[in-house]
Amino acid sequence: MSHVKTDEALLQVRGLKKHFGHLEVLRGIDIDIHKGEVVAVIGPSGSGKSTFIRCLNRLEEPTAGEVIFEGQQINTKSADIDKIRQKIGMVFQNFNLFSNMTIMQNITAAPINVKKIPKDQAEERALKLLDRVGLKDKAAEYPVRLSGGQRQRVAIARALAMDPDILLFDEPTSALDPEMVGEVLNVMKELAEDGMTMVVVTHEMGFAREVSDRVIFIDQGVIQEENEPKEFFANPKNPRLKDFLNKVL
C-alpha cells in the first residue's frame, strides 16, 4: 500500500546507541522517516526495537547519536522535550490510560493543560475522536470499565487529540486478547490511509505487510534489513531475518 509521501524527512536518526550499564541494546541505528510514511519495526524480543522507538521521544535517553525531529535535535540538554513531545504521539503496549480519569478526561487532559485549549473545544474535539474510534458512548466511563481493545482505541484517540505530526506505536496489540486485535489494527489502518506518519513496533506481520510502506528488521541492536513490505517478506536476504520469518509466519 502506498500512502501520501513526500521527500521531507520528518524524523532522522543518526548513529543511535543506547546502553543500559554494560548492556548494549542499540548499537548504531540510522534511519529517515518521511512525512506520511508508515514504518513497521519487527524483530525478536530483546532485539532493541522497543528501546529504539522509546528513544524517538526520549522516554529513553540515547547514549550516543542524534534524533532529529522536524529539523531539531531532540536529545540535547537545550531541547524543550515537553514541547517536542506534543508533536510526537505515543501508544503503548499496556494502553496506560490514566486510571484516575474518565475517558473524556484522559483525552482532554493534555490539550487543556498543556496546549491551553478551552475545555469546551477540547471536549468537542475529543467526542469527534471518540466517534472516529467508535467509542463515543464511553466518554463518561473510567478505563477500568473498558475492554483492552477499547482502551487501546481510546489511547489512540488521546494521542491524536494533541494533533501530533507522528505517532509511535510500541507493540499496540501485544497485550490484547486475539479477538480484539482486529479492531485496533483497523483504526491504525484508517490513520495510515489518512496520511498519518507512523512508526509501529509490531508482531502483526499481516499489518506490516498490508499497511506499512517499509518494514525494518532490528536484531542485536542494529537494523539488519529494511525494504518495502512485498520484497521484504518475499525475498528476505539477511539469514537472521529468514530465520525469524520462518518462526513467526
Added chain:
Amino acid sequence: MDLFSLGKMLDLFSKYSSHFLGGAWMALVLSLITVVCSTIFGTICALGKMSRIKPLKWLISAYIEVFRSTPLMVQVMVIYFGAAAFGIKVNVPFMKDFNSFFWGLLVLILNSSAYVAEIVRSGIGAVDSGQIEAARSLGMSHGLTLKMVILPQALRNILPALMNEFVSIIKETSIVSLVGISELMFCAKDVIAISYRTLEPYIITAIIYFIMVFPLSKLVAYIERRLNASVTR
C-alpha cells in the same frame, strides 16, 4: 483489699463523665490537627526525599529516620524540655497552658509526618510507571504529571494507610499527657488523684479509647475493601 469494684467504676464515670469526655474530645482534636498537618508536611517531605537535590534528601531522610527510630515518649520529653531549657515559650492570651499544648502537638505532628512521608513515598512509588510515561509522552511537564496523574493515584494507594495512621494517632495522643495536655489520659490521672482509686479510672479510659478507635479501624478496613474493589486495572 478492694482493688476493683464495678459499682465504684460506674460511680466515678457518672461523677466525672464531663472530665473524661472532655479528655476524649481533646484527644480527638489533637489527632485531627495532627493528621491534617502531617498529611501536608509528610507529603512535602516525601517529595523532598525524592527530589534530585542531594542535601535536601539527606536532611529529610535524617529527620524521618530519627523520628521513626526513637520512641514518641522520648521525643516529647526531649523537645518539650529542650524548648524549656532554651527558654522558648509559646503563649497565646486566650488559652491557658498553650505552651504545653503547642509542644505536645508539634511533636505529634513531627512524629506522624515522618511515618506519613514514608507512606506517601511508597504510595507514589506504587504508581505504575506506564502512567507517568503516558503523561510525559503527551508533553506534560514533570510538575503537571505529578499534579494530574501521580498524586491523585498515589492518594488512592495511601488512603487506607493514612486513615490507619489517624487511628493510631488517637492512641498515641495519650503520651502527651506527660507534658500536661489535658487529654484523656491526663484526665484519668486527675480523677485518680481526686478519688484515690487507680484501676477504675484507667479501665474507664481504656473503654473510651476502645470506643473511639475500634469503630474507626473497622471503618478503615471497610473503605480499604471498597477501594480495592474499584482499583483493579
